[in-house]
Amino acid sequence: xxxxxxxxxxxxxxxxxxxxxxxxxxxxxxxxxxxxxxxxxxxxxxxxxxxxxxxxxxxxxxxxxxxxxxxxxxxxxxxxxxxxxxxxxxxxxxxxxxxxxxxxxxxxxxxxxxxxxxxxxxxxxxxxxxxxxxxxxxxxxxxxxxxxxxxxxxxxxxxxxxxxxxxxxxxxxxxxxx
Amino acid sequence: xxxxxxxxxxxxxxxxxxxxxxxxxxxxxxxxxxxxxxxxxxxxxxxxxxxxxxxxxxxxxxxxxxxxxxxxxxxxxxxxxxxxxxxxxxxxxxxxxxxxxxxxxxxxxxxxxxxxxxxxxxxxxxxxxxxxxxxxxxxxxxxxxxxxxxxxxxxxxxxxxxxxxxxxxxxxxxxxxxxxxxxxxxxxxxxxxxxxxxxxxxxxxxxxxxxxxxxxxxxxxxxxxxxxxxxxxxxxxxxxxxxxxxxxxxxxxxxxxxxxxxxxxxxxxxxxxxxxxxxxxxxxxxxxxxxxxxxxxxxxxxxxxxxxxxxxxxxxxxxxxxxxxxxxxxxxxxxxxxxxxxxxxxxxxxxxxxxxxxxxxxxxxxxxxxxxxxxxxxxxxxxxxxxxxxxxxxxxxxxxxxxxxxxxxxxx
Numbered sequence: 061x062x063x064x065x066x067x068x069x070x071x072x073x074x075x076x077x078x079x080x081x082x083x084x085x086x087x088x089x090x091x092x093x094x095x096x097x098x099x100x101x102x103x104x105x106x107x108x109x110x111x112x113x114x115x116x117x118x119x120x121x122x123x124x125x126x127x128x129x130x131x132x133x134x135x136x137x138x139x140x141x142x143x144x145x146x147x148x149x150x151x152x153x154x155x156x157x158x159x160x161x162x163x164x165x166x167x168x169x170x171x172x173x174x175x176x177x178x179x180x181x182x183x184x185x186x187x188x189x190x191x192x193x194x195x196x197x198x199x200x201x202x203x204x205x206x207x208x209x210x211x212x213x214x215x216x217x218x219x220x221x222x223x224x225x226x227x228x229x230x231x232x233x234x235x236x237x238x
Numbered sequence: 239x240x241x242x243x244x245x246x247x248x249x250x251x252x253x254x255x256x257x258x259x260x261x262x263x264x265x266x267x268x269x270x271x272x273x274x275x276x277x278x279x280x281x282x283x284x285x286x287x288x289x290x291x292x293x294x295x296x297x298x299x300x301x302x303x304x305x306x307x308x309x310x311x312x313x314x315x316x317x318x319x320x321x322x323x324x325x326x327x328x329x330x331x332x333x334x335x336x337x338x339x340x341x342x343x344x345x346x347x348x349x350x351x352x353x354x355x356x357x358x359x360x361x362x363x364x365x366x367x368x369x370x371x372x373x374x375x376x377x378x379x380x381x382x383x384x385x386x387x388x389x390x391x392x393x394x395x396x397x398x399x400x401x402x403x404x405x406x407x408x409x410x411x412x413x414x415x416x417x418x419x420x421x422x423x424x425x426x427x428x429x430x431x432x433x434x435x436x437x438x439x440x441x442x443x444x445x446x447x448x449x450x451x452x453x454x455x456x457x458x459x460x461x462x463x464x465x466x467x468x469x470x471x472x473x474x475x476x477x478x479x480x481x482x483x484x485x486x487x488x489x490x491x492x493x494x495x496x497x498x499x500x501x502x503x504x505x506x507x508x509x510x511x512x513x514x515x516x517x518x519x520x521x522x523x524x525x526x527x528x529x530x531x532x533x534x535x536x537x538x539x540x541x542x543x544x545x546x547x548x549x550x551x552x553x554x555x556x557x558x559x560x561x562x563x564x565x566x567x568x569x570x571x572x573x574x575x576x577x578x579x580x581x582x583x584x585x586x587x588x589x590x591x592x593x594x595x596x597x598x599x600x601x602x603x604x605x606x607x608x609x610x611x612x613x614x615x616x617x618x619x620x621x622x623x624x625x626x627x628x629x630x631x632x633x634x635x636x637x638x639x640x641x642x643x644x645x646x647x648x649x650x
Binding site: 064099100101125126128216219 | 584585586587590594603607610616617645
């Protein structure tokens, strides 16, 4: 069993205790709500985008556990000032780090095995080999790398990913909220 | 006579399991209960020695399988004090049982504007089927409120029941542990001309149950919370109520006659048991009932009241104001369901920390989101007790809870 220190790293607890960009933005900011129906956690993402497709402002509302809240806080800090395209790429990188392969059903007969292998790798001492994220090192992951250990606690992956999925929904709604 | 809990623990193979050299402390029986060897062996015996379908084949093993299912139905009927065995309808679980009742009785007896009365502490299984009826035929739903200590507030009961057609109430809350005054509500419902159904999913496994004394017209419960297998639950209903209800699912077994023009329904209980039933699971449930009868439900309840009192006292002594146990403070007014708030640490994080000590508790909304809203929380961490738990399990919970401080500190 992985030790709790793998999950509750100091930087994660710091984001949990001192969440960045906490609050809300008034309309016409884009707003999306994400729910985890299994546990009741909820995340609200507010953001504004300028004419150059750069995320100008972002705010995070809602309630949740240390992992979902710290991931949301880190996400907000990581995407603020980036373009929409960069934010999408970062989201994909993050999900990849969380062993989430979004290949269509049937495209990979061994997908389940790959995920199992990635989780087994995550369970080993070398946390750097997770799901290919380490093969294309990207300094932009910054603090987010601290969430790597979540993969060793599969039940918590959905906590870590909730805010990122909600970010994607907020970005998808930008045309409506301008 | 008090129970020998060490001996009872020995009847449950799962409780002998060790993880990382430490024993399992299973405190999630409100979600699902562990299984005694007697249940596992009954299922195994059916598959090995008596496997055949039921209610048809003329050959010997088919007759044996049918006898096993009939015996299980008799055992369940006896266990809940059902006046007649055919009043026990096997379903997939309690959820399906409530859907059966809502769809069959509801569609036959309710129309637009008719009133259904629920409480704020219901499980989604006793909410969503009524929401579905509301969307389909436009019924109204009224809610019996709860007090700050997690009891039903019956101050305006007569007003809420005025004009109601059906009242559907949990006998014991799966979040708060509250034991509700089913008899009183049933009497008031009947005085108002309404039908009364109880969700006894958390009640039947833990207390002596008699449907006549409870005064209900119908009741649902599930097998896996009362030491039986998953995949089997039950609806009990009074004969005249069930006979007046149209069938729910159509297919094999539930018919008397089928022609190209139509069909007629079979007698109870088969009328509501379309298709091949969960034979092995029903047989396992029968074995679970016999196991509980062997212990005696009075003794089971006595043990749980005493262990709940110990748990409330221990948590209060060790954590004082840092801990809140939701629901009634008086052990006799509740079951062994302890929903905990601890120092603002999120329930997910609590359950994660407890898991390091193999202490299994549930974190989340417990399929009771309206109740969570009333309580003003998103989730709770819930430890729930059963007949195989003892004071050492409660101590293990308290010890593991202390270790949450090491990670989350006092300031959160």
